[in-house]
Amino acid sequence: MLTFAPLMKKGESFGKEFLIPFGGEKLGKHPHDFEIGKAFFDSGISEVEVLNAAINLLFILEKQSAMLTLHFNFDGTITVPCDRCNAPVEIPIQSSEKLYVKFSQGGFDTTDEVITIADSESHIDLGPYVYEFIWLALPMKFVHDEGECDQDVIDQLEHYNPDDEDDNIDPRWDALKNLK
Template sequence: MKELKEFTIPFVGLKIGKHNFDFEITKTFFEHFEYEEFNDVNVKLDVVLEKKTTLLEFTLDFKGYVNVHCDITNEPYNQEVVGDYHFVVKFGDEFNDENEDLLIIPHGSHEVNIQQYIYESIVLAMPTRRIHPGVEDGTLDSDILKKLEELSPNGKEQENASAKPETDPRWDKLKKLLTDK
């Protein structure tokens, strides 16, 4: 996959200490990864790079919303996305990104691309079940919800059946033996 240049951070000219970078993540960022589950994206990303003598520490803090479809009604809504991610970049003989919290880049490198870490952080911050807030508080007026309620089992019949438990007549005969003494 081709690297997006805007997410490549050159660190050679930076002094030892903390450096801040700000990014706006939009839907085009996810289209680059061919990820099509988001209708719209508006996420603000703050990257803190702490340069040390032998390594680089990155902290990604993001906050915003992602427009997705509800799993129940398929209605689009804005899902809030908030999170952070920390990882370390060290220098070694060859490139190695097998460890999720440690990136090893070759000696002599002068920049690091963080687009994969941004992508994974935001996608993993999404809830596994996406439910429209209107479904949870009952304010959403949707044809699909009406149809689901229409097809759901009738709760009143189940309540009446549970109020009068039916017993086996053989047990009733045995109970009568106890009271006839």
């Protein structure tokens, strides 16, 4: 999985609650619970309007002697406008993700699932990763199930949608249909 979270501009913040300290933590697993609502998506980064969100995130920081393992477990819903009728549609989210954090004094060789940070760091900002994992858990199209869209909007779309009839084809092109 390719992650773009490290490329987010400095200063784009999702709140201090996602700034997780690990410097003073003992070795082992350290769970954190987060409630992610609409305000999380109001940062202005997304091009999709989020109407509502109720997502539970169980985050587990697993500290080992030479690295960290970050476990993300999402469960909830996000409400966005339907791509077909523009009425609100509630999309369920259930996803589990894992990232590894290693420490370095020099070069930072970050890959898809491995983040490299400086030895001197004592906190990690989860906000960009949480944001990205939520969007990756969503479908490409936000649409209602068949028959649940706003029928008035669907009727208008069908009214203004040109028919795909072959009657309007220029007869000079008919000969091309026979070529194979």
